[in-house]
Amino acid sequence: MAACHVVQQPNPYPGGKTVALVGNPNVGKSVLFHRLTGQYVMVSNYPGTTVEVSQGKLRKLEGVTLIDTPGVIGFPSRSEDEQVTERVLFNHDLRTVIQVGDAKNLRRTLHLTIQLAEMGLPLILALNMMDEARMRGLEIRTEVMERVFGIPIIQTVATRGSGIAEVERAIQAAKPVKLEIQYPAAIEQAIQKIEQMEFDSPVSKRAFSLLWFGQDPVCQKWVEENTPKSIRDELIKVRQDLIEKYPEGVDLILQASRENFIEKLVHDSLRQAKSSISNATRLGHLTIHPVWGIPILLAVLYAMYWFVGVFGAGTLVGLLEEKLFGELINPWLIALSEKAIPWEIVRNFLVGEYGLWTMGVTYALALLLPIVLTFFIAFGILEDSGYLPRVAVLSNRLFSTIGLNGQAVLPMVLGLGCVTMATMTTRILNRPRDRILVTLLLALAIPCSAQLGVVLGMLAAISFSAALIWVGVIFLVLMLVGWLASKVLPGERTPLIVELPPLRMPVFTNVIFKTLARLEWYIKEAVPLFLLGTIILFVLDTVHLLPALIETLKPVVTGWLGLPAEAASALLMGFLRRDFAATGFFVMQSQGHLSDLQALVSITTITLFIPCIASVFMMVKERGWKIGLGMVAFILPFSILVGGLLMRLLSSLGWGS
């Protein structure tokens, strides 16, 4: 029988400087973070939005830092993002932990509450999404739970700001709890043995023991780094004895005890009135329907294509680049500089062929900004709707042919926004093998927003068959390389297990915030690189090295890829950012310097090129320098190889002539 007692202790860190938000994935931690600090962090409607901690200053508590953490399904942690959160609990002297829970999934929330309370942390529980719980006819009474856990429980609706003031008050008053659920005797004895050992545990010894029995990776690492061998051997022995006693898994036993404990609590605290199925739920089911799912997916893709490719890359770019920059600003600036600047070299540096303004700023602001803007808006709406995890279900079979499961679709789709960020999102994948595979495919074959927009614009200017060929080649490469890599990498495929969040109406302000945050990032990260690239080109051109370089690259650019020799300078910029190269081709195409075949070959090659310098750094950071640089060494020649092969195949078929 699960019994428990609660001991309240004085807060060991009353003057502590950090408070952490912890909870299951997709329950509103980041929304609450925004409410409590005023600092925006990414919020989306799928599990795995936050994969790294963010810090901000609490509004109502001077000098105290709030940490937003990635969601945890439960401990022991399984994926890298969960481990990030666990390390926060292990390594920070936390003044308070705010658990954010989904009120409509009370049992699930309480499983985590138990684990956090066992750790002996000063805890409060924010039962969020009360609006959705009420809509579904759930009525929650918190008194019994508050008494049993000895913690304040506050009902909140983070998106509307209700309950926030109460959370702020509770943060100040929080005291550590020591919840003890009774586990079977053998486990209790093992815990006692560990409690008698002499070492300083990062969380309560009881919680530590339970994590240790479950072979938690963070706990494992902590033991390796912080305990002498004698203690370690003892710990291992205690665990080994337990594992022999419970061959079906110690975790199963722990979970069963907790479930038993929770069942009684929920019985006293939760009433379910009526339960009717809402329209959003019905639509949600339709989106994964074996028949209706596909047309819905195609409609969503088409809407994206129309908004970004036709409206953004066509209409908006036309207005900005041709009308505003091409006819007004740039001619005016050129005329002005001719009058005001006597030195030709300075004039060229600013408004020449490789001018800082005429190339760098014009590319970044007139061509790419409208494209990324429309993309970010469309993407933000898609993210907030909750549709993306459903694409994981639809695409699961496809991914299984390359040894992955549908979960991989999330980082890949995010890669369409920004490959660098998406590389970090591979943390949500459970196994190293999957993370490596997805990182490679992301770097190789997923075009990022800016580039995608340019590519769509170029394809629209050629023909629909060109678009089909481009999609087909990228898709084939994705499948082929994925298939080969999955054969080379050891390990088996894991089946898909994924949570489907409810479909929600996107929150307008969130889409705006998110778009602005991404634009800011784009301007900070991409624009300086554009300027740098322009300066490099200008210098190379001025010292007459560029013609020599172009000449050197001619065998590859002209001989193998069949492009005009000048395309080399665009290709060179691909080393900084491939969207820069794509923009170069875009300009060449619109000036009539590229035939249809050449345009198609150039964009296919550049799509398969390394994404950008930042992404290479991220690959090295997440995967280690060996794997990271190994991937770069593969991708560079491979992209050129595919481009040349495509050129030969298409011209032998007489395509485009």
Add this chain to the structure above:
Amino acid sequence: MFHHRRRQRCARGFEANNHCLALCQVAPGREVKIREMERLHPPFRGHLQAYGLLPGRCVRVITQEPITVIQVEQMELAFEKSVAEGILVEPVND
């Protein structure tokens, strides 16, 4: 050993024995109670249990195609057939 074989038979021949069937065999719309998950590969079992898929819980099957989707509390959880095969359930009468 015997134990194991008996369980497998139970999973396949659910029509003969209406008290025990594999989750992948349950028709959409029906509510069932989880009986045991011991046949599942431990990491997958741990993953599902962290979502609250525990023996004794009642869940509702939403669909079986293209993969199994069930409702646990108010959450929808999707997983492949190969996983659903390893979960034994019993019908809930209501």
